[in-house]
Amino acid sequence: MVSPGILLVDKPGGLTSHDVVARTRRAFGTRKVGHAGTLDPMATGLLVIGIEGATRLLTYIVGADKTYTATIRLGVSTTTDDAEGEPVRTADPAALASATDARIAAEIAELTGAISQVPSSVSAIKVDGRRAYDRVRAGEEVELAARQVTVSRFDVLETRRGSDAIDVDVVVECSSGTYIRALARDLGEALGVGGHLTALRRTRVGGFDVADAVDIDHLAGAQTLSPAEAASRTMPVLEVTADEARDLRHGKRLLGQAARLKASEVAAVDPDGLLVGVVEARGRDIKSAMNMPEVQG
CATH class of the missing domain: 3.30.2350.10 (Pseudouridine synthase)
Structure with missing residues (x-):
């Protein structure tokens, strides 16, 4: 098993x-x-x-929240906002030269914090039941609605300047739903040179x-x-007695115990170290929002 x-x-x-x-x-x-x-x-x-x-x-x-390292290539826009797409615009040398380190830093600062972001059209977001990238590949024009995301860190690690492009290595910490490809696109647009992603690595979830x-x-x-270890990395833990664990597993509430919860979602762990499930407050009581199978090993 x-x-x-x-x-x-x-x-x-x-x-x-x-x-x-x-x-x-x-x-x-x-x-x-x-x-x-x-x-x-x-x-x-x-x-x-x-x-x-x-x-x-x-x-x-x-x-x-997630952390990524990425390389943004400034000077070239692509159909997909990453290296897998076809180039659609290339900046002239004068425009590229105007994208100084100071300007890059200033525009990155504008893309940091709570921002409104339009996801890349080549994304997994569904439009009328179909993935946006499927619609794009079928030749359709796709415009996705802007969404609020939070970029808590957007730092330059290294900048490499070539004759026809500038490669910027960055680290990004962001809320779920943030598109790093869209950050590359928007940085390039703000600098007037275009931009796309050439490398992306997720280092933390x-x-x-x-x-x-x-x-x-x-x-x-x-x-x-x-399950208990994974849950403890995701949310606060509530240690429950064997009797409380049994009640929660059977769908019963822990009456008048809501004050024990430190967050809206908490992992309940029994005396054997097994995850009972995820619990939440319901009025003054504690109630299971998700129960784990009792056999966990």
Whole structure:
């Protein structure tokens, strides 16, 4: 029997997130596998994979803040806002020369904090039931609505200037739903030279770090995080007694206990260290929002 757990995988370039899920299914011998947030095929880095009952935790992980390292190429715009698209505009040398380090820093500052961002048209967002990228590939014009996102860190690590482009290595910490390709596009537009993403690597999802991830060739027998450990990296923990754990698992409320909760979503862990589930306040009571299977190993 396959134990539920969270697996951290360092996705290589060229594979889709679904490819990684398919390989994980084969490696662990189960169909019940999912992931917390897609990475484009071009991108590398951290995929948080749920196995068996731990897939129930993914909904609480997918909205976590994320950290990326990326390379933005200024001077060229593409159809997809990344290196997989066709070039549509190239800046002339004079315009490129005007994109000084000081101007780059100033425009990056404008893209930091709470911002309104229009996602790249080549994204997984659904428009009338179909993915935006499918509509674009079918030749349709797609305009997505702006959304509010938060970019808490947008720092330049290194800048390399060539005759026809400027490559800027950056690190970005942002809220879920932020498109790094769109940041590259918008930075290039603000500087008047165009821009796109040439490299992207996700290094962190909430409390999970790519340094702890396994590579794609070592999935079989890979160590997973227990549901309780994974939940503790995602939300506060409430230790419950065996009686309280039993009641929560049976759908009963813990009457008058809501003051024990430190957040809107809290992981309830029983005396054996097993995750009971995710609990929330309901009036003055504590109630289960999600229950884990009792067998966890």
